Amino acid sequence: MTDKATKAAIHVHNLNYAYPDGTVALEQVSFEIQKGESIALVGPNGAGKSTLILHLNGILHSNKSRGAVKILGEPIDPKKVHKMPRKIGIVFQDPDDMLFMPLLFDDVAFGPINLGFAKTEVNRRVKESLERVGLAGYETRVSHHLSGGEKKRAAIATVLSMNPEIIAMDEPTANLDPKSRAELIEILKGLKNEGKTLIIITHDVNAIPELAERVIVLNKTVVADGTTREVFADTEMLLAAGLEVPTIMQFFEVLQAFGYPCDVLPLSLEDAVRNLTQTIENGSGHVHLHIHKHTHSEVNSSRNKHQHHR
Amino acid sequence: MISEIDRYASLSSPIHRWDPRFRLVSIFTLIFSVVLLYNLQLVIIGMIFAVILTCTSKIPFSFVLARMKLVFIFVIPFFIIIPFTIIGTGVEIASFSGITLSYRGIEYVLFAAMIVLKALTAVMLIFPMIGTSRMDITIKALEGLHLPNKLVQMFAFTYRYIFVLDDEFMRTDRALAARGFKKRGNMYTLTTVSKAIAMLFVKSYERADRVFYAMRSKGYTGTIATLHEFHARKQDWVNTAVVIGFALLLQVAATSDTFIATRGFI
Numbered sequence: 001m002t003d004k005a006t007k008a009a010i011h012v013h014n015l016n017y018a019y020p021d022g023t024v025a026l027e028q029v030s031f032e033i034q035k036g037e038s039i040a041l042v043g044p045n046g047a048g049k050s051t052l053i054l055h056l057n058g059i060l061h062s063n064k065s066r067g068a069v070k071i072l073g074e075p076i077d078p079k080k081v082h083k084m085p086r087k088i089g090i091v092f093q094d095p096d097d098m099l100f101m102p103l104l105f106d107d108v109a110f111g112p113i114n115l116g117f118a119k120t121e122v123n124r125r126v127k128e129s130l131e132r133v134g135l136a137g138y139e140t141r142v143s144h145h146l147s148g149g150e151k152k153r154a155a156i157a158t159v160l161s162m163n164p165e166i167i168a169m170d171e172p173t174a175n176l177d178p179k180s181r182a183e184l185i186e187i188l189k190g191l192k193n194e195g196k197t198l199i200i201i202t203h204d205v206n207a208i209p210e211l212a213e214r215v216i217v218l219n220k221t222v223v224a225d226g227t228t229r230e231v232f233a234d235t236e237m238l239l240a241a242g243l244e245v246p247t248i249m250q251f252f253e254v255l256q257a258f259g260y261p262c263d264v265l266p267l268s269l270e271d272a273v274r275n276l277t278q279t280i281e282n283g284s285g286h287v288h289l290h291i292h293k294h295t296h297s298e299v300n301s302s303r304n305k306h307q308h309h310r
Numbered sequence: 311m312i313s314e315i316d317r318y319a320s321l322s323s324p325i326h327r328w329d330p331r332f333r334l335v336s337i338f339t340l341i342f343s344v345v346l347l348y349n350l351q352l353v354i355i356g357m358i359f360a361v362i363l364t365c366t367s368k369i370p371f372s373f374v375l376a377r378m379k380l381v382f383i384f385v386i387p388f389f390i391i392i393p394f395t396i397i398g399t400g401v402e403i404a405s406f407s408g409i410t411l412s413y414r415g416i417e418y419v420l421f422a423a424m425i426v427l428k429a430l431t432a433v434m435l436i437f438p439m440i441g442t443s444r445m446d447i448t449i450k451a452l453e454g455l456h457l458p459n460k461l462v463q464m465f466a467f468t469y470r471y472i473f474v475l476d477d478e479f480m481r482t483d484r485a486l487a488a489r490g491f492k493k494r495g496n497m498y499t500l501t502t503v504s505k506a507i508a509m510l511f512v513k514s515y516e517r518a519d520r521v522f523y524a525m526r527s528k529g530y531t532g533t534i535a536t537l538h539e540f541h542a543r544k545q546d547w548v549n550t551a552v553v554i555g556f557a558l559l560l561q562v563a564a565t566s567d568t569f570i571a572t573r574g575f576i
Binding site: 054057059081082083084085089090092094096097098100101102103105106109110111113114115119122123142143144158159162 | 527528
């Protein structure tokens with residue numbers, strides 16, 4: 001392996017940041033993300049997730065943050081933010097902030113033109129990016145006429161057209177109807193399978209198992225960092241951070257109280273189907289559930305464990 | 311909801327087919343020519359030409375008139391203000407608490423009419439000028455005309471975010487209404503609405519920040535470039551010659567003795 005290949009995609013070491021009014025937003029944040037990894041960044045509202053993401057290409061910076069962030073092995077120079085899009089693209093939370101040009105074509109072409117690509121290449125990238133997010137043929141649409149889901153996807157296309165190695169997204173699935181949400185998750189999965197390094201801010205815990213193999217919990221500082229399973233196993237930490245575990249995981253915990261044999265709780269619906277099939281096959285075509293004298297108290301304690309107001 | 315000036319951009323007319331760069335320059339010249347006139351007859355001729363252009367563009371007249379109404383409300387006071395504010399030697403008709411109406415003042419009604427007509431003509435010409443192509447194409451035409459990039463950016467952003475701001479204000483307005491707020495002619499209404507507008511400014515400021523961040527994240531360094539292609543045909547030059555020719559003709563006529571200046575400032 002060459003030296004370059006071993007370099008982390010994102011390396012953050014002791015990053016501190018305070019808002020202009022003095023409120024501390026980030027405190028001693030440190031983590032490292034390898035190339036091709038897909039990470040969910042979770043944390044309560046106001047935990048500094050969006051602030052952290054804006055540090056990844058140098059848009060936000062302060063004396064305290066100097067040298068704290070390295071992208072693909074190189075420290076960030078706040079004066080060279082315009083050179084960053086080749087390495088890292090950021091999808092903002094509000095697509096209206098990202099779609100500022102007269103036509104969708106111009107918005108998607110904005111990045112590639114700034115990066116100095118020739119006209120034919122710009123055209124090719126715009127077409128390809130819009131196809132990737134399922135908006136083929138939307139070139140001449142006006143962005144303020146798009147629906148919420150279309151805007152979210154369009155915002156992603158404006159970043160894809162720059163073909164960055166790393167993509168950071170701020171709540172890509174927020175405020176979407178179930179269909180749009182499902183479409184968006186498919187797009188993100190596609191990017192993940194393509195080998196892009198993804199860092200996804202989300203409150204959508206049920207989507208995390210499909211999108212990320214690793215979860216970082218941020219609450220001004222890194223509270224937890226581990227595989228999705230490890231982080232979701234620590235219910236107490238998650239509750240303290242104002243978060244929760246996927247519904248399907250909670251449900252299987254309840255099933256355990258009813259006597260369902262299950263060592264490893266499934267995280268996603270896919271996992272659950274696999275788990276059930278396996279259990280039923282092992283039980284020669286049956287799954288055995290029962291109620292004994294402790295069942296109710298066990299169910300209650302399992303449910304209480306995940307409650308925010310007890 | 312703000313109605314869009316380019317609502318009829320998809321129609322097909324000689325004005326719509328005219329290369330937007332040529333169209334912008336030509337009609338802009340005409341607007342200036344009309345505004346610089348000081349003769350009522352010439353202004354009327356200019357207005358007739360504006361009406362012809364608007365008709366040729368097939369933009370429904372009701373659409374144009376509805377938008378000119380607002381301008382009319384702004385300029386109508388001239389009819390009242392000018393006759394009463396002329397200080398001259400004319401015979402007084404009436405005088406009350408320092409405001410004098412003289413025969414001289416009544417003559418100036420024509421002067422007021424000229425100002426009003428000039429304003430209306432200028433506004434009417436805006437419709438064939440920018441109402442006949444989609445806003446994005448107009449913006450690209452400005453870029454194609456090599457206007458200063460900062461100016462083009464300001465124009466483009468104003469147009470893009472005026473709708474976002476409008477939406478935002480509408481949300482505030484509804485939120486107020488949903489909690490029982492009713493606009494009345496009192497101090498409470500005034501303070502509430504002005505606070506809401508102040509909040510809109512704060513929100514706009516924050517949005518401007520975020521948009522700027524987004525632009526920087528996409529490699530923005532100060533200039534915006536879009537891809538555009540305009541090809542001038544013979545007809546574009548002919549149209550331009552007609553409109554600019556007419557604008558020049560108005561100015562030439564203004565210098566002749568036939569059309570003396572409608573009495574303006576003495």
